[in-house]
Amino acid sequence: KQEVTQIPAALSVPEGENLVLNCSFTDSAIYNLQWFRQDPGKGLTSLLLIQSSQREQTSGRLNASLDKSSGRSTLYIAASQPGDSATYLCAVYSGTYKYIFGTGTRLKVLA
């Protein structure tokens, strides 16, 4: 059974710092992995989708990497800003029509 873990559960950093969020999964047989952002009381916004054949994806200040063999993905945020404060979720698609979600990392960027 696929399990997705995100550590740490919460993180506070000063503005301008580069940071890395971690996601690990137990079954390396995945089709893709998606990173989401969730603001308090809001829905999920897709940030990056990495297919199993890809090593990384970039969007602006965000870079997500995928290492299937080790069951890991990282989300790198460059030059963090207070507006980046949110909960970041990773989700793994292993087939059977569903993503398996981690419980998220709650990020706070201090001005």
Add this chain to the structure above:
Amino acid sequence: NAGVTQTPKFRVLKTGQSMTLLCAQDMNHEYMYWYRQDPGMGLRLIHYSVGEGTTAKGEVPDGYNVSRLKKQNFLLGLESAAPSQTSVYFCASSPGTSNYGYTFGSGTRLTVV
């Protein structure tokens, strides 16, 4: 704006009452999903649909029913609400499976007292 729309956004129910949550998407997506989000447990799949007229059970289907009579709509029903169904409910849709990501609605916060 194109996307996934959920109604209502908030609802308080008494134990034993029934209600229906509506999810509508205007992206012509084939697949639709209902998730619930609870503190410390992440999102868990309740039911999903791979096309008009189809539905299937997810991880936590008990106490819920769904219908997909029209491609753009996916309804989630609670026949007899219980306090354990207090949660935030999210609907999502996707064009297909492995190569596509999800688009989520903004959620429905349901409290059962």
